[in-house]
Every structure is written in C-alpha cells, then in structure tokens.
Amino acid sequence: MTNPNVVLHVADVHKRFGGLHALADIDLQVEEGQTHAIIGPNGAGKSTLLNVIIGKLAPTSGQVVFDGTILTGRKPYQINQLGIARVFQTPEIFADLSVLHNVMIPALAKRDGAFRLNMLRGLDSETGILRESEDMLEDVGMFASREMAAGSLSRGDKRRMELAMCLIQHPRLLLLDEPTAGMSRHDTNTTIELLKKIKSRGMTKVIIEHDMHVVFSLADKISVLAQGRIIADGTPDQVRGNPKVQEAYLGGTH
Numbered sequence: 505m506t507n508p509n510v511v512l513h514v515a516d517v518h519k520r521f522g523g524l525h526a527l528a529d530i531d532l533q534v535e536e537g538q539t540h541a542i543i544g545p546n547g548a549g550k551s552t553l554l555n556v557i558i559g560k561l562a563p564t565s566g567q568v569v570f571d572g573t574i575l576t577g578r579k580p581y582q583i584n585q586l587g588i589a590r591v592f593q594t595p596e597i598f599a600d601l602s603v604l605h606n607v608m609i610p611a612l613a614k615r616d617g618a619f620r621l622n623m624l625r626g627l628d629s630e631t632g633i634l635r636e637s638e639d640m641l642e643d644v645g646m647f648a649s650r651e652m653a654a655g656s657l658s659r660g661d662k663r664r665m666e667l668a669m670c671l672i673q674h675p676r677l678l679l680l681d682e683p684t685a686g687m688s689r690h691d692t693n694t695t696i697e698l699l700k701k702i703k704s705r706g707m708t709k710v711i712i713e714h715d716m717h718v719v720f721s722l723a724d725k726i727s728v729l730a731q732g733r734i735i736a737d738g739t740p741d742q743v744r745g746n747p748k749v750q751e752a753y754l755g756g757t758h
C-alpha cells in the first residue's frame with residue numbers, strides 16, 4: 505500500500521556500468537520531514553544512488569518520483585527547480601566575493617529562474633534578499649564572517665556557507681553528501697547541531713555519511729546499501745541490531 509507521507513520514491517531502480525550492477529532493485533521511500541540516511545561500505549553504490557536522484561545519472565531501469573512528479577529523464581537544473589538541492593559536492597562558489605554575496609546569488613537565481621552574470625552588479629540594491637541572506641548567515645553561525653572573501657574561509661566555515669547557499673533556496677528536499685567529511689570532531693559536532701536545527705524546521709533530508717556518530721545522531725530512518733542492494737532499512741535501532749548490517753558494514757572496514 506502506498507504511504508501518503510512518502511515524498512521521494514526511488515522505485516525499482518537498476519544502474520549498470522557495463523558489466524557492473526552498481527544499483528540493483530532499489531526501492532527507497534523517504535517520508536516528508538524525515539532525515540533518511542543512506543549508509544554502506546565503500547563502493548556500495550551510495551553516490552550512484554544520489555546521482556540518479558538528482559538527475560546526474562540516468563538509471564538503466566526504474567524511476568524516481570518526487571511528490572508525484574517523475575524526476576527520471578529531467579535535467580539536474582529542472583530537478584533543482586522542483587525543490588531538490590544538494591549540498592557539499594563541488595558547490596559553485598565565488599571565491600573573491602564576500603560570504604554574504606555568495607549567499608545572495610542563489611537566492612536571486614531562484615527568484616529570477618536562472619543565474620545571470622549581471623546579477624553581480626546590483627547585489628547591494630537587493631535589500632530584501634540581502635536581509636534574508638543575513639538572517640540565513642545568522643542561522644548557520646556565519647553572520648560575523650559575512651564580509652570575508654568566501655575563498656579565505658576554513659573548510660568548516662565554507663561548508664556552513666554552502667549550507668546557507670542551499671537553504672536560502674528553500675528546498676523541500678535537501679540531499680547531503682558526506683556533510684562532515686574531513687572535518688575535525690569539533691566542526692562535526694557543530695554541523696550535527698546545525699542539521700538538527702534545520703530538522704526542526706521540517707525539511708526532508710537524505711544524507712550519505714560514513715561517520716556513524718553523525719548518522720545515529722541525525723537519522724530517523726537508515727537504508728543500508730551493500731554491493732548495490734538495500735540489505736536493510738528501518739529506524740537506527742532496527743538497523744543497529746540487524747546481523748546482516750553488522751556483517752556487511754559495521755563489522756567491516758568502518
């Protein structure tokens with residue numbers, strides 16, 4: 505039976521790279537407002553799955569449905585316009601521009617439907633978007649750094665700015681690709697707190713993460729991938745106690 509709370513449905517998806525079955529028989533249902541983690545050992549197919557969702561890769565068969573709309577066959581920018589944003593994977597930032605201007609640009613692009621170079625000229629006259637961007641920077645703890653050049657930020661601060669750049673677009677679904685990769689424990693904990701704060705706003709999130717501390721701190725549901733298949737899914741407690749998971753993942757290299 506269809507669950508009315510499901511907002512993202514990856515339905516019977518397969519992805520082959522030549523002879524390699526990178527995704528097999530994937531059925532993933534993400535409920536509105538939840539944080540759904542996808543975990544699994546290296547090479548399990550996590551990035552491939554994320555790329556299929558955002559339209560960067562076409563599945564060999566099956567489809568992805570978001571809020572009743574079939575995403576499969578659409579281009580990444582069209583999927584983005586439907587309210588799906590991805591963070592922490594090669595974001596386009598303007599290293600020489602201030603943090604504040606970097607946050608304003610995606611807000612303007614969203615309002616106007618596309619990015620135009622001449623947006624860079626009139627930034628300071630966009631008072632509404634300027635104020636909203638300042639609020640967003642306040643939210644992610646970056647207000648004090650708003651005049652700094654984006655290229656001079658530390659890795660942790662850059663990721664916070666990137667998160668603000670995503671949130672300012674008010675996505676309905678936020679995809680996070682290893683949000684704490686390469687971070688110190690302190691920055692990781694700050695990011696967890698930040699993501700919890702976003703969670704309380706009810707935004708749906710799909711998160712790929714290697715760090716089990718992050719996964720168990722944030723996830724409402726976890727799907728475990730191994731060799732391209734979902735071998736278990738459920739609440740963190742259900743997944744933690746699943747012997748198949750312990751064998752394939754938790755007892756493995758991580």
Ligand SMILES: Nc1ncnc2c1ncn2[C@@H]1O[C@H](COP(=O)(O)OP(=O)(O)OP(=O)(O)O)[C@@H](O)[C@H]1O
Pocket residue numbers: 521524526544545546547548549550551552553
């Ligand atoms: N473009 C591609 N062409 C051929 N094979 C690919 C391609 N992309 C991924 N693969 C293969 O598909 C499998 C799944 O890779 P994927 O990157 O999705 O795994 P992952 O779970 O994200 O791994 P990691 O945790 O190491 O990032 C791997 O065997 C990988 O080598």
